[in-house]
Amino acid sequence: MHSRKIAWWVGIPGVLLVLGxxxxxxxxxxxxxxxxxxxxxxxxxxxxxxxxxxxxxRGDIVLYTFRYSGCGEACEGIDQTMIDVHSRLGEVxxxxxxxxxxxxxxxxxxxxxxxxxxxxxxxxxxxxxxxxATGEEAHLANVVKAGFKVWYEEQGDGSFRFDxxxxxxxxxxxxxxxxxxxxxxxxxxxxxxxxxxxxxEIRNANGAAGLAYEAAHLFLCYP
Amino acid sequence: xxRTPKIIFGVLGGxxxxxxxAYFFVLPRFVPYVFHGSTIQSNQAAPSVELDGPNGxxxxxxxxxxxxxxxxxxxxxxxxxxxxxxxxxxxAMDILGDKAEDVQVIMVSVDPERDTPEILEQYxxxxxxxxxxxxGDTNAIDRIATVYGVYYEAEEGSDATGYLVNHTATxxxxxxxxxxxxxxxxxxxxxxxAADLNFFLR
Numbered sequence: 001m002h003s004r005k006i007a008w009w010v011g012i013p014g015v016l017l018v019l020g021x022x023x024x025x026x027x028x029x030x031x032x033x034x035x036x037x038x039x040x041x042x043x044x045x046x047x048x049x050x051x052x053x054x055x056x057x058r059g060d061i062v063l064y065t066f067r068y069s070g071c072g073e074a075c076e077g078i079d080q081t082m083i084d085v086h087s088r089l090g091e092v093x094x095x096x097x098x099x100x101x102x103x104x105x106x107x108x109x110x111x112x113x114x115x116x117x118x119x120x121x122x123x124x125x126x127x128x129x130x131x132x133a134t135g136e137e138a139h140l141a142n143v144v145k146a147g148f149k150v151w152y153e154e155q156g157d158g159s160f161r162f163d164x165x166x167x168x169x170x171x172x173x174x175x176x177x178x179x180x181x182x183x184x185x186x187x188x189x190x191x192x193x194x195x196x197x198x199x200x201e202i203r204n205a206n207g208a209a210g211l212a213y214e215a216a217h218l219f220l221c222y223p
Numbered sequence: 224x225x226r227t228p229k230i231i232f233g234v235l236g237g238x239x240x241x242x243x244x245a246y247f248f249v250l251p252r253f254v255p256y257v258f259h260g261s262t263i264q265s266n267q268a269a270p271s272v273e274l275d276g277p278n279g280x281x282x283x284x285x286x287x288x289x290x291x292x293x294x295x296x297x298x299x300x301x302x303x304x305x306x307x308x309x310x311x312x313x314x315a316m317d318i319l320g321d322k323a324e325d326v327q328v329i330m331v332s333v334d335p336e337r338d339t340p341e342i343l344e345q346y347x348x349x350x351x352x353x354x355x356x357x358x359g360d361t362n363a364i365d366r367i368a369t370v371y372g373v374y375y376e377a378e379e380g381s382d383a384t385g386y387l388v389n390h391t392a393t394x395x396x397x398x399x400x401x402x403x404x405x406x407x408x409x410x411x412x413x414x415x416x417a418a419d420l421n422f423f424l425r
Contacts, residue, residue, distance in 0.1 A: 010241060040370055041374035142365055211257065
């Protein structure tokens, strides 16, 4: 009789603990974005001809995209997504975290500072929250191809073949979202939703809430 | 004492014992370790490193499988950030004690023009004889630094220092299986670095 009571008192909390862990894994009360890999370090020049480095946006959430000024229809999708995200930022409570958009041109021969300025003006990119940038050809290959893992190739006639892609990076410089336009819908709704998830995680980075978020990473609670 | 208070005290006592056991022995196994840096969850091996090491050797990241590798990007003429970081890493090795034998600290030079393997060897030995400095041609350094999230740029210095090199000051940790797992900030203390490294040495 006595041992049965002890079994109850030990067993019930144990069962509750196991059920709690299972419920966390199944219902995912907290969602997180995966910490995919490091985003590359870079030294570029922006649309004002000013030096622009990966350290300039450390601590900020950044949405990157990659294009060239002559890409026309191939860029319409990602361009519109960038414009939409830019115009809908008011929907996300960013708290103390700054959000930036960065458009990197992989065609430095054509996309001079003047061309980047014209492009940036056409998109309403102010050079602070949204920057257009490019750099030296060899460094761009390291940054875009090896670092961001976005493929592009010059075709010999001044045009490029490339994978239209958007990349979301957190303040640590860790890639948290990759949106390949042709294989995965990279609409603004999804990116705005991911920004919400990311800023929520940043707000709850410390204390008990921080532990819960780390547990969410362990249980792969990804949207 | 009547039977009811006995039961209440018994139950309360049991709960206290159960709580203590859970707090000290069970919960630590379930509570995830919170790192002092940012973790990486990539299922791909850390970007390859193949550069010039001491005594004409070629140093590859894969040479250290089975060890935790601490990667840092700096240079020997660095006036402040690099010596502070390397001193902290040395202190972290002291804290780890015997476990430090399973850790390899490697500094990749972001100043390949001035940092020869010989100069790097002498410099690193000032901090810890087990630390290694590596260098290479500018293209190789640019590729490796870039994919490890490191920016660097030469800038004018004084007559005494010559040019300086601005660079990202984070520290990267590659686990025993060759996966990049952690990025530590410059601000981290030796104790925090040691605690995080200890996690990968379990």
